[in-house]
Each structure stands twice: as C-alpha cells, then as structure tokens.
Amino acid sequence: RAERGLGNADLDQTVPKTMAGSLGYAERLTWRDDVGGTLGTPEFDESNDDATLQKKIDKLTALIVASKEHGGMVVHTGAGISTSVGIPDFRGPNGVWTAQQKKIPPPKASCAFDTAKPSLTHMALVALQKNGFVKYVVSCNVDCLHLRSGLPRDKLAELHGNCFAERCKQCGTEYIRDFEMQTAGIKLTGRRCIKEGCVEKGTKRKRGDPAGSALNSTPPPLGSKLRDQVLDWDDALPETELNLAEKHSGETSLALVLGSSLQITPSCDVPLKTISKANKKKRGGKLVIVNLQETNKDKYAHVLIHAKTDLVMAGVMQRLGLQVPDYERIDSVTVAHTVRKSKEGNDSARFGYTLRIGSSHGFGHPTPWLAKIDVDFLTPLSRLGQRTSYDPSSHTNLFEAFDFGYEREPDDGFCVVELTFTFVDGCTERAYQIPSHELRHEFHDDHTKTYHSETIKYGFTTSRIVYAQAVKTENDGLGSETESL
Numbered sequence: 001r002a003e004r005g006l007g008n009a010d011l012d013q014t015v016p017k018t019m020a021g022s023l024g025y026a027e028r029l030t031w032r033d034d035v036g037g038t039l040g041t042p043e044f045d046e047s048n049d050d051a052t053l054q055k056k057i058d059k060l061t062a063l064i065v066a067s068k069e070h071g072g073m074v075v076h077t078g079a080g081i082s083t084s085v086g087i088p089d090f091r092g093p094n095g096v097w098t099a100q101q102k103k104i105p106p107p108k109a110s111c112a113f114d115t116a117k118p119s120l121t122h123m124a125l126v127a128l129q130k131n132g133f134v135k136y137v138v139s140c141n142v143d144c145l146h147l148r149s150g151l152p153r154d155k156l157a158e159l160h161g162n163c164f165a166e167r168c169k170q171c172g173t174e175y176i177r178d179f180e181m182q183t184a185g186i187k188l189t190g191r192r193c194i195k196e197g198c199v200e201k202g203t204k205r206k207r208g209d210p211a212g213s214a215l216n217s218t219p220p221p222l223g224s225k226l227r228d229q230v231l232d233w234d235d236a237l238p239e240t241e242l243n244l245a246e247k248h249s250g251e252t253s254l255a256l257v258l259g260s261s262l263q264i265t266p267s268c269d270v271p272l273k274t275i276s277k278a279n280k281k282k283r284g285g286k287l288v289i290v291n292l293q294e295t296n297k298d299k300y301a302h303v304l305i306h307a308k309t310d311l312v313m314a315g316v317m318q319r320l321g322l323q324v325p326d327y328e329r330i331d332s333v334t335v336a337h338t339v340r341k342s343k344e345g346n347d348s349a350r351f352g353y354t355l356r357i358g359s360s361h362g363f364g365h366p367t368p369w370l371a372k373i374d375v376d377f378l379t380p381l382s383r384l385g386q387r388t389s390y391d392p393s394s395h396t397n398l399f400e401a402f403d404f405g406y407e408r409e410p411d412d413g414f415c416v417v418e419l420t421f422t423f424v425d426g427c428t429e430r431a432y433q434i435p436s437h438e439l440r441h442e443f444h445d446d447h448t449k450t451y452h453s454e455t456i457k458y459g460f461t462t463s464r465i466v467y468a469q470a471v472k473t474e475n476d477g478l479g480s481e482t483e484s485l
Helices: 021-028 050-070 096-102 120-130 145-149 239-249 267-273 277-283 309-320 467-473 479-484
Strands: 073-077 134-139 156-158 161-168 174-176 188-192 225-230 254-258 286-290 303-305 327-344 348-358 370-378 383-390 399-407 415-423 431-439 451-465
Touching: 021 096, 050 073, 050 254, 050 286, 050 303, 050 309, 073 120, 073 239, 073 267, 120 134, 120 145, 120 309, 134 239, 134 267, 145 156, 156 161, 156 239, 239 267, 254 267, 254 309, 327 415, 348 370, 431 451
Parallel strands: 073 134, 073 254, 134 156, 254 286, 286 303
Antiparallel strands: 161 174, 161 225, 188 225, 327 348, 327 451, 348 399, 370 383, 370 415, 415 431
C-alpha cells in the first residue's frame, strides 16, 4: 500500500476490493514469505465412525452442562467455524497461507465478508450464551460473524481484530460497520469519531459547533480520527481483551476450542489457563478440542474430536434440547428526497428531483449489500412510465439527481416516488420495495411553494437462514448444507 503511494485519508474511496473474504484480509497484511507455524497438515474426519463420534459428543455435552456451575464454558474459535459458509481458512490443506507457501493460486471464496452469514456453530453459541452455558468467547477470527450472529460484544474478545470495526483511540468508541475496512495494522481510515464531546487533541471546538451526526455527508472536522482494528503481523494483541480472555479462561471448568489449529501465540496459549494447576484443583478445568487437523495442544485435551464444528455443535444442541436460532440480517438506508419546482405552465409542471441514499452509518458510506436502486414516478391516476435505475457500487456517496415532468390531471396534486432496492447475490433475499412514498407538493395550488424535502430511514431484511432445516436435512455433516444456504 505504501508502494502504491496511498495515504490514509479516504482509503475506502480509493482502493477497490480485489479479493473476497479472508483473501482480501490476507492481501492487506504486510507480506511475509514465512508466516510461521505448520501449514497444510492433513485433516481427519471422525464422522465416518458415527458411534465413536456420538460418544465424544455425549462427553462434551456433559462437560458443558457441568460448566454451568462455574458460570459456563469459555469457547475459543478459529477460522474453521467459518469455512462452511464459504470463507477459506489459512492453514488447512487448501488454506490461504498454505497456497502462498506452495506458490499456487489462493483458494476461491464463495462469499464476500460483507455479506457472509454466520454458520450453525456461530448461531449455536448465541443460544448457548443466552442459556448460561457460555461465559465468554475468545476469537481469532476477523470476519465479524460472531457479532453479526448476535453475540453480545461484552461476551467476546476479538484477539486478532475485526475487518468491520474502527475505533477512536482518544475516547475508545468502537464503530461496527456493514462494510469492510480497506486497511490493516491499526491505520487511519479517513473517518472521524462522532461521539458528542470527542475532540481531536490539539484543537478546540468552537462554541455551538456540533459534535457531528451519523447523517452528516462529511465527518465533523474536529472529531478524533478513527483507526481500523485489524492486527498486522507485528501488532500487539489488544491488552484489555487479552486480559479478559485470560481472566475468564482461568475461571471456568471447560475450555472448548472450535476450528483452530492453535498455532499463533499468545492467543493459542489462552485455553491452557483453564487447565492450569491452580484451576484444575479449584474447578477441575478441562480442555476439549474440535478441529479437523491435529494441534500442538492435543496432548492436553480431555476430549479430542476430529470433525466439522457444525456437526458437533448440532449434536450438542440436540442433546441439550435447544434450537439453533434463525439468522436474520436487517440492513437500513436513509433516503433523502428533495423536489424543486423548475418550470410551470397552464397544463404541466416540471420538477427537479434529487434522491440521496445513505447507509445505516450515514451519507457517504458504502452499502456493499445493495446492487441497484430503481426509482419510479407515479401520479394518483397513472404510472408515468419514468424509471431511473441507479447502481450504487460505483458511488460511495450514493447520490443521484435528475428532472422529471408530467401532465397535470384535474385532481392531481402530488406525485408518488416508488423505490425498489435490489440486493447483491450474497443476500438470501432478492429485493425490497418501499411502497408508494408520497411527496405531496401542491405547487399548482400554492404558487409560493417551490421546494419540498424530507429524510426517512428504512430497515429491511436482506438475508434469512433457518438452521433447523439444515440440521434435519443433513446427516453426515452440516458444512455443505450451511454453505448452500
């Protein structure tokens, strides 16, 4: 990035997305020929020996139930819990780093981070946390799927960061976005904090100058600068979250590792806090590892399961009598309409119409889940046949302005604007239509009125998954079924 001569300001507007998911994340890290650890070790799948696998899931379930006495288990998650939704891992036989070492093309991602949906494992952990079986989740993933699944932020440590998060270093406010950061290494993103009272050091806010609004088209000039929360190779782990991860791991009777090869220090050593001599004596701490590959910590595991995490967690949920909750993603837009009267005659009126679309974070931010906006103009008596389609992908400010005109009917006192939002292919839902929003501009009755404007926020479901169906229709592992959903 430095070689390309790109500064920190406005990076999201200047750098195109060339790779999806974990591939794009890997591309933004500083290049290293040697990423450390072991790469491409073979995978083992015990699902072929169903009797043995079911006995191990029985043991795991019993340990999970027993952990409730100590506030629930601590779960440690890695890339393996996201592979079933189409995000490649890093160190598996077909992993990103494995391909780099072999000097072969990287694996193909079947989804982008922006529209990736949580796996069955993600959603099962949400239900387990709500029912008191999970005390804390420690994750090395950067895909934001734990937060997207509904896991509370205060129950999660993201030790390697989050590709969708940026934070104000001055006041500590964290912003979780629906678009991916285009930087890594705790770099400036080009945006600023909008928290009331947060002022960039060395500057003074003028009297009466607002702190800023989420709907501002440009960030407030005096808000402190935001930085991405994606760790590069040499960045230190976030101290507060690492301390919480170690604290909770040392105060539970069960550490459950899901989909991690446990190779990156110091995060790979956090589960060992549960089986420390002191915690074993006080709480009987035990370690369970669910991973397709062998790990360097296998010798410490009380139960070792080589199987897909979705299959194992589906079995746990069935034994506990809990349902995997459905996933519903709700995205929102802010729609600003402005109508200006530009010409008037005896039988017709002509108006300039401006449509502005902002994301849930305000105007000027990307909406990666939105493919197209269709704008139709109608009157109470007829459809005008005027449709304008707008592709937001090429415009981060999502702005369009145009004129329209229509012949006035005797009782025609207003025009209706109908908006249809078409979602990108990564969403399970196809489109949403905002039904006939009326812009009442009685210009022909009131000659003094030449301007009308309003701003409305809409929310709608862009993706929906029912995981109970995946459990019922897949007998030998849920990875492929979850991926197809």
